[in-house]
Amino acid sequence: MQKRLILLKIVFLVCFVSIIFRLGLIMFVEHEAYFSKAKLQQVKKQEIIPKRGNIYDRTGRELAVSLEKESLFIDPASVKSDETISVLKHYIKVDTDHIINQAEKNKRFLWLERKVDHSVVEKIKALKIDGVGFVTEGARFYPKGFLASHLLGFVNVDEHGMEGLERYYDRYLKAEKSSKSVLTDARGKKLSDGDLRDVKGNNIFVTIDEGLQYIVEKYLDEAIKKWHASSGTVIMMDPFTGEILALANRPTYDPNSLKSIKDIGIIRNRAITDLYEPGSTFKIVTATAALEEGIVKPSTTFDCSQGYIEVGGKRVKDAHKQGVLTFEEVIQKSSNVGTIKIAMMLGKEKLYHYIKKFEFGEKTGIDLPGEISGYVRPTQKWSGTSIGAIPIGQEVAVTAIQILRAYSTIANGGYLVKPFVVSEIHSPEGNILYKAVIHRERVVSEKTARIMREVLKKVTEDGGTATAAKLDGNNVAGKTGTAQKYNPKTGRYSKDSYVSSFVGFIPADNPRIAMIVVIHDPKGIHYGGVVAAPVFKAISDGALAYLNVPRDDAKEKGLVVTFNNEISRNVTMARK
Amino acid sequence: MNTSVKKNSYIMHIVLIILSLCTIFSILWIRSNVISLEYRLSNLEDKKKEILRERRMLLAEKSSLTSFVRLDNVEGHLLVFPDRTKVVYIYGNPENVVKVVNFNKKN
Numbered sequence: 184m185q186k187r188l189i190l191l192k193i194v195f196l197v198c199f200v201s202i203i204f205r206l207g208l209i210m211f212v213e214h215e216a217y218f219s220k221a222k223l224q225q226v227k228k229q230e231i232i233p234k235r236g237n238i239y240d241r242t243g244r245e246l247a248v249s250l251e252k253e254s255l256f257i258d259p260a261s262v263k264s265d266e267t268i269s270v271l272k273h274y275i276k277v278d279t280d281h282i283i284n285q286a287e288k289n290k291r292f293l294w295l296e297r298k299v300d301h302s303v304v305e306k307i308k309a310l311k312i313d314g315v316g317f318v319t320e321g322a323r324f325y326p327k328g329f330l331a332s333h334l335l336g337f338v339n340v341d342e343h344g345m346e347g348l349e350r351y352y353d354r355y356l357k358a359e360k361s362s363k364s365v366l367t368d369a370r371g372k373k374l375s376d377g378d379l380r381d382v383k384g385n386n387i388f389v390t391i392d393e394g395l396q397y398i399v400e401k402y403l404d405e406a407i408k409k410w411h412a413s414s415g416t417v418i419m420m421d422p423f424t425g426e427i428l429a430l431a432n433r434p435t436y437d438p439n440s441l442k443s444i445k446d447i448g449i450i451r452n453r454a455i456t457d458l459y460e461p462g463s464t465f466k467i468v469t470a471t472a473a474l475e476e477g478i479v480k481p482s483t484t485f486d487c488s489q490g491y492i493e494v495g496g497k498r499v500k501d502a503h504k505q506g507v508l509t510f511e512e513v514i515q516k517s518s519n520v521g522t523i524k525i526a527m528m529l530g531k532e533k534l535y536h537y538i539k540k541f542e543f544g545e546k547t548g549i550d551l552p553g554e555i556s557g558y559v560r561p562t563q564k565w566s567g568t569s570i571g572a573i574p575i576g577q578e579v580a581v582t583a584i585q586i587l588r589a590y591s592t593i594a595n596g597g598y599l600v601k602p603f604v605v606s607e608i609h610s611p612e613g614n615i616l617y618k619a620v621i622h623r624e625r626v627v628s629e630k631t632a633r634i635m636r637e638v639l640k641k642v643t644e645d646g647g648t649a650t651a652a653k654l655d656g657n658n659v660a661g662k663t664g665t666a667q668k669y670n671p672k673t674g675r676y677s678k679d680s681y682v683s684s685f686v687g688f689i690p691a692d693n694p695r696i697a698m699i700v701v702i703h704d705p706k707g708i709h710y711g712g713v714v715a716a717p718v719f720k721a722i723s724d725g726a727l728a729y730l731n732v733p734r735d736d737a738k739e740k741g742l743v744v745t746f747n748n749e750i751s752r753n754v755t756m757a758r759k
Numbered sequence: 760m761n762t763s764v765k766k767n768s769y770i771m772h773i774v775l776i777i778l779s780l781c782t783i784f785s786i787l788w789i790r791s792n793v794i795s796l797e798y799r800l801s802n803l804e805d806k807k808k809e810i811l812r813e814r815r816m817l818l819a820e821k822s823s824l825t826s827f828v829r830l831d832n833v834e835g836h837l838l839v840f841p842d843r844t845k846v847v848y849i850y851g852n853p854e855n856v857v858k859v860v861n862f863n864k865k866n
């Protein structure tokens with residue numbers, strides 16, 4: 184009995200020791216191998232949905248934000264019947280042949296529709312169809328819809344910037360794909376790891392103001408409708424800094440529904456990509472150059488009584504016979520004859536020098552994609568008629584932003600500024616990664632700029648070409664432009680296709696806003712003073728009220744109260 | 760004496776076994792509690808993510824609803840800019856400036 188008991192104890196001991204030995208072997212010797220096997224079963228890789236950075240206006244209002252949407256996929260090989268596909272057809276577009284084709288190839292994954300609407304997702308999920316699933320993806324949303332669409336641009340289905348700021352600043356906005364490891368149990372149920380990190384791109388703050396942008400777009404829409412115009416552009420800029428306050432083009436699109444775009448041309452940012460002959464708005468280059476060179480004074484007179492001038496065998500006419508005009512009146516009445524006479528006094532080399540000083544024929548360097556440089560021929564390539572065409576804005580091709588920049592130079596006292604759209608870039612944590620620097624370079628003297636401001640004020644006064652731009656309460660300085668469009672088919676200027684424009688700044692004596700309005704192909708009347716100047720006036724009215732800019736006569740009307748220290752003290756004492 | 764020592768030793772054995780069992784049970788109980796907490800935490804994290812997602816959606820919707828385009832197009836035109844002939848501009852030391860202005864009374 185005793186022997187048997189000892190034997191049993193030995194057997195138990197051997198078993199126990201062998202178990203302990205095996206455990207030791209697993210825990211200390213084969214630890215790594217088992218650990219990695221367990222990890223494979225328990226730890227799963229989970230993709231973190233990258234979120235593109237937001238775009239805010241200058242007051243912090245959201246212009247572009249990142250949301251999440253679900254994308255629908257199908258496992259073609261697991262689709263058992265056509266019934267599955269026909270059920271899905273009630274909610275989304277399905278290419279049955281393609282699914283069958285992929286199933287035959289034994290493909291296990293096929294996108295059915297990316298970024299499906301939330302309501303549709305709920306309905307499809309409720310059907311619990313085998314072989315159909317959803318993947319959450321980042322989705323861009325533009326809360327303001329059409330507003331500033333050409334400036335903001337859009338992204339493609341994979342969240343890559345395709346146009347506008349989305350494209351230009353894509354490297355800042357996009358968030359790199361990332362993943363994290365999550366612990367799961369045997370059934371694949373997730374356990375918490377406390378890792379809630381988000382992968383976000385940087386946020387961008389732009390110089391535009393939603394309020395100003397809305398005012399601009401509202402009145403541009405009205406003008407396009409009124410004149411049955413083919414397209415139009417308005418740019419509003421701070422003339423001292425180059426900050427773009429608003430930029431709009433028509434026709435336009437809603438970046439939230441890109442599928443509805445039928446003509447790809449409407450996504451083009453015409454303000455910086457489309458060239459046109461500026462016509463009379465270009466006359467300030469000639470006038471400024473003549474003043475700066477001391478060739479003319481505001482009182483210098485020019486005989487324009489013939490109503491035309493012959494240049495290189497070509498007759499250039501004025502719209503109306505003007506008689507003898509002073510330098511000021513030449514610009515005020517937009518006399519072609521007078522301007523050409525000024526240019527002839529100046530000479531083509533000096534004129535070209537100033538055209539280049541204003542950087543026509545060069546990109547402004549605005550931080551938007553697709554800007555083109557425009558075209559100005561060097562003097563060697565000028566024809567005999569060029570001195571009769573270039574000073575009045577023909578034979579040159581410019582963008583709207585280039586013309587606006589030239590007028591900003593007059594508004595700010597002689598500095599050529601570099602326009603820009605992005606003021607700051609912030610990291611997701613709020614650190615400033617980039618801050619815009621104002622670039623400006625003196626190109627004309629303060630004196631010349633001051634004289635030109637006075638001359639341009641006269642354009643909107645009685646006797647000028649743009650009385651329709653005159654504002655109640657503030658002086659407006661600006662210039663109209665009416666240019667015939669060149670018809671490449673006939674090789675001549677068209678008689679029924681015009682570009683009407685007005686460019687200027689307000690308040691003329693202390694400018695807060697510089698703005699250009701360009702309307703292409705207005706029907707009926709085509710004069711800049713009739714078509715574009717009223718748009719300038721309407722926008723200016725709204726913008727000055729929105730910005731709380733005082734009227735020029737605010738002091739006289741008793742609308743300005745200035746508290747000096749003594750008054751402040753009296754107020755404080757009276758309160759006590 | 761000998762019987763008493765044997766009895767004590769027996770009790771000690773029993774206590775040790777019970778303690779060991781209790782310890783093992785406690786460890787298992789704590790471990791299972793930790794696991795269930797991890798499940799609950801995971802669920803809460805998912806809920807938090809969902810709520811944050813919804814928050815982002817609602818903020819975007821709010822931004823869309825408060826856009827100038829909407830405000831100007833709703834019935835009653837909520838977007839009205841001030842009439843500049845009725846705006847008084849006050850300059851000076853902002854700390855001591857009168858901050859309440861009554862436009863109901865004349866002058």
